[in-house]
Amino acid sequence: MSNQPKRLGNYKQLFSLFLCFLLVSVALASSGCIGGDGDGEEGLTLTVITRHDTSIQEAFEGPFLNSTYAEAANVTKVRFMQPVPGLWPRAIDQGGIDVAWGGGPTLFDQLSDLDYLKPLTSDTMQSTLAEIQDSIGGAPMKRYNDSQEPVWVAAAISSFGFTVNHNVLDAYGVDTPRTWDDLANPEYYKDPPIIGIGNAPDTTSNTRIYEIILQNYGWEEGWIKLTEIAANSAIYYGSVDVLNAVETGNVAIATTIDFYGYSSMQDYPETEYIIPEGQSLLNGDPIAIVSNTEQLDAAEAFVEFVLSPEGQSVWLDENINRMPVREDAFETEYGKTRTQLHELFIETINNQGIEFSDALANSYEGTVVPYWEAVLDKPHQDLRNAWNALITARDAGKITEQEWNQYIAELGQPLITLEDAQSLNDQMLTDSAFANEKSVEWAEAKRQLYSQIEEEIENL
Numbered sequence: 001m002s003n004q005p006k007r008l009g010n011y012k013q014l015f016s017l018f019l020c021f022l023l024v025s026v027a028l029a030s031s032g033c034i035g036g037d038g039d040g041e042e043g044l045t046l047t048v049i050t051r052h053d054t055s056i057q058e059a060f061e062g063p064f065l066n067s068t069y070a071e072a073a074n075v076t077k078v079r080f081m082q083p084v085p086g087l088w089p090r091a092i093d094q095g096g097i098d099v100a101w102g103g104g105p106t107l108f109d110q111l112s113d114l115d116y117l118k119p120l121t122s123d124t125m126q127s128t129l130a131e132i133q134d135s136i137g138g139a140p141m142k143r144y145n146d147s148q149e150p151v152w153v154a155a156a157i158s159s160f161g162f163t164v165n166h167n168v169l170d171a172y173g174v175d176t177p178r179t180w181d182d183l184a185n186p187e188y189y190k191d192p193p194i195i196g197i198g199n200a201p202d203t204t205s206n207t208r209i210y211e212i213i214l215q216n217y218g219w220e221e222g223w224i225k226l227t228e229i230a231a232n233s234a235i236y237y238g239s240v241d242v243l244n245a246v247e248t249g250n251v252a253i254a255t256t257i258d259f260y261g262y263s264s265m266q267d268y269p270e271t272e273y274i275i276p277e278g279q280s281l282l283n284g285d286p287i288a289i290v291s292n293t294e295q296l297d298a299a300e301a302f303v304e305f306v307l308s309p310e311g312q313s314v315w316l317d318e319n320i321n322r323m324p325v326r327e328d329a330f331e332t333e334y335g336k337t338r339t340q341l342h343e344l345f346i347e348t349i350n351n352q353g354i355e356f357s358d359a360l361a362n363s364y365e366g367t368v369v370p371y372w373e374a375v376l377d378k379p380h381q382d383l384r385n386a387w388n389a390l391i392t393a394r395d396a397g398k399i400t401e402q403e404w405n406q407y408i409a410e411l412g413q414p415l416i417t418l419e420d421a422q423s424l425n426d427q428m429l430t431d432s433a434f435a436n437e438k439s440v441e442w443a444e445a446k447r448q449l450y451s452q453i454e455e456e457i458e459n460l
Contacts, residue, residue, distance in 0.1 A: 043076030046298045047096055049088060049290070050080055051103035051204075059317050064305045073301035086429075092116050092290050098299040101155065101287045101306070104204065105143070105358045106365065108152045108286040112145060118289040119149035124300050128307050129153055132325055137349050139282040139356075141325060154284025155306050156315055157323045159348050160209045161275040163243065163261040165268075168194060168252035177253060179276045180213055184228035186391045188253070195233040196242045196251040200372035203239035205257040207369055208283070211361045214368070216279050216354050224412030230376040231387035231411075246271065262321040262344060273344075281353035284325065309335075316341060323348055364421035366429035371416065374439040379447035386411060386450040389457040398460045411453060415442055 050057065057080045064070050064078065083091050085107050091097060092111075100111065111117050120129060132153055133141055141154040162183070164176055172194055177183055188195055198206030213229075214222035234251060236242045239260065246254035247268050256264075261273025287306055289299045305311040312329035315322040316338045323345050329335045330342045376383065390407055393399045399407070416424070428435045 043074045044295055044298050045077040045079055046075050046098050046295065046302055047079045047081065048099045048101050048302065049091060049097050050082060050101045051085070051107070052101060054080075055319055056102075056322075059314050059320055060306065060311070063310070063314055064302060067305050067310065069301040069305040069308070073298045075298045075301060078302075089114060089116060092292065095292060095294075097290050098293040098295050099287065099302050100152075100290055102285055104208070104283060105140075105286060106362045108288060109143065109358055109362060111288070112143065112151045116291050117145075117151040118291045118293065118296075119145065119147070119151055120153065120289065120303075121149050122296075122300065124304065125150075128304050132307060136284070136325070137282040137351060137353055139284055139353070141284045143286070152286035152288040153303075153307065154325045155287040156285045157325055157348070158283045158285055159258040159275050159323075159351065159353075160205065160212055160280050160283075161256070161258065161261065161273060162253050163246050163256045163264050163271055163273050164253050165246050165249055165251070165271050167270045168246075168249050172252060174252070176272075176274070178274065180216070180225060180229070180279050183232065183253065183255075184225050186232070186387075186394075188232045189387065189391055191388070193232060193234040194252040195229070196236055196245040196254040197229065197233045198239050198242045198255065199235050199237050199377050200369045202237045203242070205239050205260075206242065206255055207365070207372075208257075208361075209255050210372060211365070211368065212279070212281055212354065212356065215356050215360065219418040220414060223414040224409060226372070227376065227383070227412030228387075228408065230380065231383050235377050235380055258348065259320065259322040262341065263319075266318065266321060275348065275351050278351075279354060280351065281356045282348070282351075364418065364425055366425040367416070367421040370428060370435055370439050371414075371421070371442060374442035375415065375446040378439075378443040379450055382447050382450035382454070383411075386454040386457070389454045393457050393460060399457070407453060407457075411450070415445055 061078050065076065070076070081091060081097065085103060088100070088107070088111065100108065100117070108117070120126070129142060129150055135141055136157055139157070142150050143152045145151050162177065166176070169176060172190060174187060174194075177188070182188070183195060200207045200210060210226055213225055216222065217225050234245070236245060239256065242254045243256055243260045243264060245251045247264055256273070258273060258275070261271070264271040265273055287303055289296070289303065293299050307326070309326060309328050309332055312324035312326045313332040313335045314320070315324045316329060316335055321341065327345065330338065330345070335342070390399070390404065390411075394401075394404050424438070428438070
């Protein structure tokens with residue numbers, strides 16, 4: 001009996017060692033260090049960190065592995081990783097990642113600033129990049145570091161606008177909107193709302209739309225415009241939820257990225273994707289090679305494939321419906337069957353967008369996202385009540401047009417300046433307690449303002 005505790009202790013120690021060995025073995029196997037997934041006779045495993053969903057991953061994986069690019073680089077397997085953007089640097093630091101793909105210019109500019117992207121300066125990459133336009137519709141398709149070396153290149157292009165359901169618009173007897181100003185028009189105020197927008201923290205595409213509006217109108221006027229749009233709208237907690245709302249007819253208008261709209265048009269003939277006239281922009285969606293890859297040839301092979309006409313045509317898949325960066329994707333065998341998408345491509349690249357600064361957006365995005373939620377989502381019903389009271393009073397002749405404009409300016413006046421947003425940016429990103437404290441403060445201030453305006457109007 002006296003030896004039992006010691007014997008149990010030995011068993012526990014052996015069991016712990018076994019678990020450690022098992023975990024290390026699994027980790028090594030998954031990373032390709034042992035077994036047939038890494039280098040060796042069975043070929044290389046390429047690891048891609050991405051924001052693209054599984055449908056895009058699966059669409060590209062097979063064609064790439066069956067391509068001459070993969071064969072020449074001895075790549076026989078692709079592993080995809082999808083951490084949230086904030087964890088990308090940590091994931092890259094762990095090693096074993098070769099390519100970064102998808103997620104927008106802001107994310108890739110941040111990675112470049114932190115030296116996580118390898119300059120695309122080899123003869124292979126220079127030849128590949130030479131086939132991609134430097135800019136499309138005024139938007140850069142390549143980004144350079146301080147040494148003027150290319151660090152990322154666009155693999156696809158995107159625009160931002162809204163998808164409308166013409167059946168619902170007709171049922172309410174309202175015109176098809178064409179600009180952001182239209183979405184802010186009180187004529188689109190209904191109960192329940194017929195406009196759907198996304199809560200900023202839950203959808204990066206809608207966040208980009210809000211940043212487009214801020215840069216299109218300027219900081220103060222931009223927040224007034226965003227407040228008017230939010231007052232007209234229902235708020236959803238994800239970009240897919242916003243899209244589903246317009247497809248099912250719960251709303252007539254939904255703010256979306258272009259490929260959501262194009263997919264909707266394909267499946268729901270009553271829908272149409274609209275790029276706001278002269279008020280949107282094109283984004284180049286990047287691909288890059290991470291700085292610490294140990295499989296440079298394999299990484300370059302994947303980038304080559306994605307940027308080739310063959311690879312670009314994968315974006316045209318009916319389950320993806322994204323715009324390629326190369327128009328000759330439509331000259332491939334499959335591309336020739338997507339005539340409607342080609343027409344939309346031409347319309348997209350010919351749209352005259354706004355001058356948009358990714359650097360400016362990046363300088364305040366960490367503040368803008370929680371601020372949007374604090375002042376427009378958390379007190380949303382109070383905002384809707386104040387908006388309804390204002391519209392009712394104006395329609396009844398209780399307030400003049402000048403008084404209406406004064407109230408609207410007061411309703412949307414931002415609580416912080418552009419400079420405040422920039423100075424708070426880093427702390428809002430890194431100090432969750434501070435960010436929560438500021439959010440509560442902003443939400444309460446706006447809730448009181450909205451309630452005050454509603455009460456004032458009702459007492460006229």
